[in-house]
Amino acid sequence: MSGFVTYIMRRLIAALVTLLGVVAILVLLVQALPGDPARVIAGLQATPQQVTRIRHSMGLDQPVTTQFWRYLDHLLHGNLGTSARTGDPVWSDISQRLPYTIELAILGTVFGVVFGIALGVLAATHKGRWADAFGSMIGVAGISMPVYWLGILLIVLFSVQLKLLPIGGADSLSSLVLPTVTLGVFSMAVVSRMTRSTMLDTLDQEYVRSVRAKGVAEWVAVGHALRNAFIPILTVIGLQFGTLLGGAVLTETVFSWPGIGQLLVTSIQSRDFPVVQGIVLTFAAMFVVVNIITDLLYSVVDPRVRLYR
């Protein structure tokens, strides 16, 4: 077990280094962007004195290295800064909205995984037949359709024409349906394609043939194959989570979902740097954590996988 603890420690240190890199990029990014953030935050009618005061209060008049250490120092004290737009602590803005984004990301992942694996298995077990063609079609469509466009189409269909679901907001469980589907479709497509190809490989393996030769029901054989096909699928799911967070930004805008994706868009438009930095850092941290969890799950799915020596 000590090997496992060492492994976890190593992964956590690597994660911290990654996040440190993210912080450095975030601080540099503010410098690199065109336009004067202090001027934009102050508003066009502000006096030069007000602009100078805001620039100073945000520390934008300090050298980059000072800004970096200052940001880290604040971060270690649990302080992500103050929103230039609302004057609230950034973490309070983010923490109010983060649960919405996590809820959407998890549901999107579940949708993508459940339907993706189902479609993939269906396609693999019916190779060359209509179900395979249908699965491929859904896969190609899911990968090619922009999240934005798909979201609007779903709204037109289910809200405007059929009047079944809300166009957006977060009032009821039914308002979760369209954003979840919109967000999950891309993952579903990727997972289904990956499942199909790995299932085709494993279904050809000798042990599956042996199982079949014993005369068991087909679904038992498929179950055996699926378990072994799971590792590459798991990798895809982990990576998809990052894409999902990106997709959440668009999905939240189309469906007026009050998550941090929508907050990110608003903050970028108003050059609210502290909030943008906070959200990007939160996204990065979530991505890192999900990847660690994915790696750990490998050994659960396949006990032969040893992540540590």
Next chain:
Amino acid sequence: MSSRPLSMAGTVRAVRLRRPKSLKIIAALAAIAALTLSGCTTSSGGSSNSKSSGGTFTIGIGVALDTLDPAQQTTTTVQNVIDYGLQTLVTFDKNGKLQPMLATSWTTAKDGLSLTLKLRTGVKFHDGTPFNAQAVKFSLGRLIDPKIKVPIGAAFQVIKSIDAVDDSTVRINLKEVDPNLLPNLGVTVAAILSPASATKDGNSYTNIVHPVGTGPYEYVSRQEGSEVTYQRAADYWGDKPYYSKVVFKIIPEATSREAGLRSGQLDMIMNPSVSDLQSLEASGDITVVKAPSDRSIFIAFNNAKAPFTNPQVRQAFNYAVDKKAIIEHVLFGAVDQMDSPFPSSVAGYCKTGDYAYDPAKAKQLLKDSGVGPITVTMGSPTGRYLQDLQVSQAIAGYLRKVGVKVNVKTMDWPSYVTAMQDKNGPFDLHLLGWAPGALDAPTQMEMFDKASMAPAGLNNSFYSDPQVETMFDQASKNLDESSRNAQYCQIQQKIWQDAPWIFLWSQTLILAYKSNIDGISYQPNEKFETINAHPK
């Protein structure tokens, strides 16, 4: 100007798709599955259509609310939301004329150095405390207190002190003569708050999160990034509204707002895509209103830079552009062509002329000016104003027809702001909008006044004319309205002649709502009002 962003992004025409039968079946099946997944809950986003007094009126807006503190807000839409609960001393009618609200009458001292207002009596705040002179002193006092951030509070800096003469009389003492203060008391910045509420419900003197006022609706709650809810105030002093609840839904995407209206989940929306206006109007059950606004849209020349130092060149550009055609084909008729440097809703407006489309005259003027071949860079924002980039490209096309080579350059708004304020920056001319929220001449004149030249202010055309400045100085201190308006008329004529801009149009606030609702009105400063709304 920037204080009122308009989100016009997203012109996807998805709403016009027809669905084939097979798709309908798949869709229905999927919808059933979706409903099952969601535990068969139904949408609560819709509004009640109850015929009796009551029900919810749901409005889709495109702007995220950064604050509900009247002093700290910077956006007309945010003001609009705050206005349901808070009221000002004076207000504007549909034509931009000043009307009593919480003040019933007012007088300016002979020396012009104080303004005395008589207050409405028997009015209570939603928390039950009385509205009186102390409340006015408290609320206006916040605007001149340096402890509080008041981003659009420049007009109130003229206030020296505020005296509560008695319960229903308040006197505002001024540092200098300023007839412009009164209309500014009608802007949401100067809304009156209950002083007792400033320490309750998360409020503090410096930051109001739960506004308590005297309006027809009482603030209930706000879900960050999603919605704000109001309920009908029990003891409202005026006519009671029909709807018992008003919900503002924040829907940044114009297409989603339109879908909300078409699906019946929203009763009214702000600013649908202009390209969809015809289809909305044709739908039969939706009414579209293009409310005149105070926002001028124009192309500002860099008047300090050749060839635009020459008025003949500036006039030539005005003649070269067919504004009528652009309004019809690019803006789908959603704006009103300018015929003065002031929009018609601004106090002191007078019609000054028309640079009718005349490419031959434009060519002649360019030839007479002797400046030779012209190549210019024109800046344009994207998605800030109605069809802004498309408009800029159309204008560039017209200019090319008279021999001017135009490169259109666009960038994100923050970068744009920096670029246009730089006299030696990348733009020779740029598209911009400007709206004096208090519908007052001095704020419009900031665009033409030397004292407001960038970076101190927003006169980004760097236009300066000594005659205009002298006349403006006299007009802004003139307490007699009719002679002041005559002075402003002269100023407008001079500016029109000097052509520091390509004068384009004043934008409209576009409202779309269910045709079975009556009583929706607007003010000409991009604000709507549904207080008197009721089913037909």
